[in-house]
Every structure is written in C-alpha cells, then in structure tokens.
Amino acid sequence: MAQKPSLKTRALGYLARREHSRLELERKLAPHAQTSEELSSVLDALEQRGFLSAARMVEHVIHVRRMKFGSLRIMHELREKGIAENLIAEALPNIRETEQDSAREVWRKRFGGMPANAKELGRQTRFLMGRGFRAEVIHQVLRQSVEDEP
Incomplete structure (x- = not known):
C-alpha cells in the first residue's frame, strides 16, 4: 500500500x-x-x-487578471481568497492606474464600435460592469469612443 x-x-x-x-x-x-x-x-x-506569501499572491492575481477585469472584480477575488484588506488597499492604486486602458481594450475586443441605440448602450455597459469595471471608467470609455468616431 x-x-x-x-x-x-x-x-x-x-x-x-x-x-x-x-x-x-x-x-x-x-x-x-x-x-x-x-x-x-x-x-x-x-x-x-x-x-x-500573501503579497506575492496579490501580485499574481493582479498580473493575471488586470487586462480582462476591473478593480472591483479583482478586489472581490482577493477578498474571496482571504487576502488582508491592508494588502488589497496597497494594491488598489496600482490596479486603478491602468483600469481605463484595460476597459477600453476589453470593450474594443468585444464590441469594436459605438452602440447604435440605448438598448445596445445598456448591453455594453452591463458587460463592462460584469467584468468589474467601475461606472466612471465605463462612462469615460464609452464617451471617449464617441469622440474618437469620425
């Protein structure tokens, strides 16, 4: 045996x-x-x-999740894993620093173009919220996309 x-x-x-x-x-x-x-x-x-190491765990989760998910989703995942609030708070500015770029890239890959109507705008907004991006970041991404269109 x-x-x-x-x-x-x-x-x-x-x-x-x-x-x-x-x-x-x-x-x-x-x-x-x-x-x-x-x-x-x-x-x-x-x-x-x-x-x-909890600090190494935080770095790992941020590195892996940063380009697909927003700060809210990453923070939730860290809490679920039992990471201390002080370590999450220390990492938060680092996550939020690139959150808008991440949201724009996720949006571009998924939709590629501005919503044609209010229903489509709601769909795109809900998708980005589901990915854990903050409301103000989503608003900036969609507003800037309108400004970038010819």
Missing part, C-alpha cells in the same frame, strides 16, 4: 502549480490534516520560509 504524502508535501505541490493564499491552502489541506494545529504549523512554516 502506497504511503500518503505529508501535508507539507501536498502544500508544496499545490504551491508549485500556482500561487495560493493561506486560506486556499487551508481549505485544500484540511481534509488531509489530523488536527487543526498540525495544519496551522505547516502553513506557518511555509510562510516563514517564504513559500507562502
């Missing part, structure tokens, strides 16, 4: 595939842990050695 991998081995395997937050790893490893103290000590050891 094959020996089951230790919690540390499982955790390192998960971290080798992609960055995880402490909460995500805790959820994945909980069924395999004998006690919650054992799980906490493994996660603490990984954090101390630098294998598990």
Whole structure:
C-alpha cells in the first residue's frame, strides 16, 4: 500500500502549480490534516520560509487578471481568497492606474464600435460592469469612443 504524502508535501505541490493564499491552502489541506494545529504549523512554516506569501499572491492575481477585469472584480477575488484588506488597499492604486486602458481594450475586443441605440448602450455597459469595471471608467470609455468616431 502506497504511503500518503505529508501535508507539507501536498502544500508544496499545490504551491508549485500556482500561487495560493493561506486560506486556499487551508481549505485544500484540511481534509488531509489530523488536527487543526498540525495544519496551522505547516502553513506557518511555509510562510516563514517564504513559500507562502500573501503579497506575492496579490501580485499574481493582479498580473493575471488586470487586462480582462476591473478593480472591483479583482478586489472581490482577493477578498474571496482571504487576502488582508491592508494588502488589497496597497494594491488598489496600482490596479486603478491602468483600469481605463484595460476597459477600453476589453470593450474594443468585444464590441469594436459605438452602440447604435440605448438598448445596445445598456448591453455594453452591463458587460463592462460584469467584468468589474467601475461606472466612471465605463462612462469615460464609452464617451471617449464617441469622440474618437469620425
């Protein structure tokens, strides 16, 4: 009978595939842990050695999501992953810095042209809102697109 991998081995395997937050790893490893103290000590050891980092997780999520999603969606995803509010607040200016360019690019790829009527305007607005872009960014993207048209 094959020996089951230790919690540390499982955790390192998960971290080798992609960055995880402490909460995500805790959820994945909980069924395999004998006690919650054992799980906490493994996660603490990984954090101390630098294998598990909330700051690196924030950078990873922002890097991956920035060109497709807005700040609201990214912040929500970080909260769902159990990232501390202070780390999210530190990253927010960095996300919002390029949010309008991202929204314009997402809009251009999806629609390519200005809405012909109010129904189409609502559809485009809802699409961008669903992607997590703020209302003022959406308004600027659609207004600037009107100004750019001949």
